[in-house]
Amino acid sequence: MSPNDDPKSEGPSNPKSGDAWLPPRLRDKLGDGGAGGGGGGDDDFDFLKKKSSPVGMIVTIVVGVALVGGIWWMVHNSQEKAKAAAAKAAEATRQAAIADSLAEQARVDSIAAKAHADSVAFAALPKAQQRRILAERAKAQAAASGGSSTSAPATSTPATGAAASGGTAPAPGGAAAGGAAAGGAAAAEPAPPKEKGPYAIDAGQFLDQAQATTTADALKGTTGLAAQVITDGEGDAATYHVLLGSYASRAAAEAKASALLSKSLVQQAAVVPIPKK
DSSP states (O other): OOGGGOGGGOOOOSOOTTOOOOOHHHHHHHHHHHHHHHHHHHHHHHHHHHHTOTHHHHHHHHHHHHHHHHHHHHHHHHHHHHHHHHHHHHHHHHHHHHHHHHHHHHHHHHHHHHHHHHHHHHHHSOHHHHHHHHHHHHHHHHHHTTOHHHHHHHHHHHHHHHHHHHOSOOOTTHHHHHHHHHHHHHHHSOOOOOOOSOEEEEEEEESOHHHHHHHHHHHHHHHOSOEEEEEESSGGGOEEEEEEEEESSHHHHHHHHHHHHHTTSOSOOEEEEOOOO
């Protein structure tokens, strides 16, 4: 075997100009490294392609959408809470109005029931006692309005008429006794004073002035008649009457009172003269 055939003794046969001589095996190894280096360049290119992947952009978009959705949900939730609070306040106001209306209706019903009870109690009294009470009320009202001076001639008229009808002095005996008996009977039960108009309908008598005023306002709306509250008596004995309308004659007042009772607009309807102020 010649020295030229030994691979270890391979010399720099025909080396390229400017290149250093390298053993073939080392050259082969370096050539493999260059190929690997070329493969490394491909890996770098693949890495650059991976770096430009759209995953990051997708994540950014998803986060932005989630943020916008969260803000919208917060605003929407706040608006819903405001609407719920407003609806709750409106419902509370409505319930309060209903409660006030029921309380007012109950108060009016109580006043009407009290007026009805007073009317029933008055109607249950004997006729003589009713006439006496009415006469006392009329007398007190006349005295309060300064009409007591005008009622004096009316009370003296029967006596004057009796004297005039006799013509002469009464004879002694039975006629005198009969006259004395008649005078005693008249003194025992005095005739009620003559009433003068205008007349009104007494729709209720109350011990509390506020209740009388409230009833007057309610009856004014339901009957369409003018209503006023008249005080009868003084101090703790004072009572308050609700008078409706004003009529020139007793007959007209009684007709209107019957109409109100038939329609159940009032619980009592006594015709009384309106006291003069």
